[in-house]
Amino acid sequence: MDTEKLITLLLVSPILLIQSILLFIDAKKKGAYSWVWGILGLLQFPFPTIFYYFFVVRPFRKKQMEEE
Numbered sequence: 273m274d275t276e277k278l279i280t281l282l283l284v285s286p287i288l289l290i291q292s293i294l295l296f297i298d299a300k301k302k303g304a305y306s307w308v309w310g311i312l313g314l315l316q317f318p319f320p321t322i323f324y325y326f327f328v329v330r331p332f333r334k335k336q337m338e339e340e
């Protein structure tokens with residue numbers, strides 16, 4: 273493995289790991305398939321976060337607004 277690939281791996285891995293952990297924790301709070309969102313967060317950046325916002329966060333907020 274050359275140094276360019278190693279540096280890329282060292283820079284990208286923490287970003288994906290942090291994204292995955294944050295998606296997992298928030299999905300668990302909202303009751304929205306936390307394991308699925310955690311695994312999706314490990315695959316790519318930033319699309320899982322964007323999809324999470326549109327498929328989980330917005331409906332959750334809309335549901336809370338209707339309950340109040």
